[in-house]
Amino acid sequence: MKTQQRHLSTAEERRETVLRTAIGAFAARGYFGTTTTEVAKAAGISQAYVYRLFPNKEALFAAVVEHCFVRVRAALEGGAAKAESSSPEAVLASMGDAYARLISDNDLMLVQLHAQAAAVSEPAIRETVRAGYARTVEYVRSASGGDDEQVQRFFATGMLCHLLVSIDAESVSAPWTRTLTAGITHY
Numbered sequence: 001m002k003t004q005q006r007h008l009s010t011a012e013e014r015r016e017t018v019l020r021t022a023i024g025a026f027a028a029r030g031y032f033g034t035t036t037t038e039v040a041k042a043a044g045i046s047q048a049y050v051y052r053l054f055p056n057k058e059a060l061f062a063a064v065v066e067h068c069f070v071r072v073r074a075a076l077e078g079g080a081a082k083a084e085s086s087s088p089e090a091v092l093a094s095m096g097d098a099y100a101r102l103i104s105d106n107d108l109m110l111v112q113l114h115a116q117a118a119a120v121s122e123p124a125i126r127e128t129v130r131a132g133y134a135r136t137v138e139y140v141r142s143a144s145g146g147d148d149e150q151v152q153r154f155f156a157t158g159m160l161c162h163l164l165v166s167i168d169a170e171s172v173s174a175p176w177t178r179t180l181t182a183g184i185t186h187y
Contacts, residue, residue, distance in 0.1 A: 004169060004175065008081060011052075011053065013051060014043075014045065014049070015053045015054075015063075016102075017043055018039065018043045018045070018050060018053055018054070018060070019034060019063055019064055019067050019104070019130050021039060021042045021043040022034075022039045022042075022060055022063075022064045023064055023067070023108070023111055024042065024044075024070070024105050024107055025039045025042055026061060026064055026110075026111055027106065027107035027108075027109075027110035027111050027114070028116060030114040030117065030118070031057075031061050031114055031115070031117075031118040031122070031125065031169050032047060032118065034056075034057075034061075036050050036051070036057050036060065039060065041145075042060065046156075047055075054139050058122065058124050058125065059124075061115075061118070061125060062124055062125060062128040064111060065112075065115045065128045065132065066128060067123065068111050068115075068129050068131035068132075069113060069135070069136060071102065071108060072099065072102065072108075072132075072136060073135070073136060073139060074075060074135050075095075075098045075099055075101070075102040076095045076098060076099065076140065077143070078144070079091075079094040079095035079096070079098025079099065080094060080095055080143040080144070081096060081097075082094050082098070086145070088145045088146035088147070088150055089150075090145045091143060091144040091145065091146075091186075092140070092144045092146055092150060092151075092154050095140065095143070095144065095154070096154060096157060096158070097185065099161070100111065100184075100186060100187055101160055103161060103162070103165060103186040103187070104165075106165070109162060109165060109166070110166075112162065113162060113166065115128070115129050116129060137151060137155065140154060140155075157184065160180065160184065161186070163180075164181055164184065167187060170183055170186060
């Protein structure tokens, strides 16, 4: 008689599952509107197990935000590798295109927006967002060879993309939306 072995997931595998699940939960309701009970239920585990993996909701959300920054970095690296030339303009354009594709995943974009909102009043979230942006800015500067103005413009355009996607500006035909969306690609 064959004995089937049951594969028990490790804490790290469960942690990754909870992070992936939590992205959707936090994207839908934000940091303040999401409970660890909702995350646990969506992940198919107990709330107590969520607390074994993350000491509190703040730590869980910070881990989700960090996970999103890792995904952003990977997309930017992919974009930099596909640049048509090594000029700062070409590298920044290619990274911008990769980022535009990435934020077509509304959950990732929404977590970023919720993180920025929570950073206003939650010091630990603020530090996570600051650290993520610090690493990302330095990566963009290094990978592109762009100067401060070019790097600032890159990030400003990314923030404008967040706004345009979140308000679905492309569905409104008006002079103000044409002004804001001119030259910006969305996927």
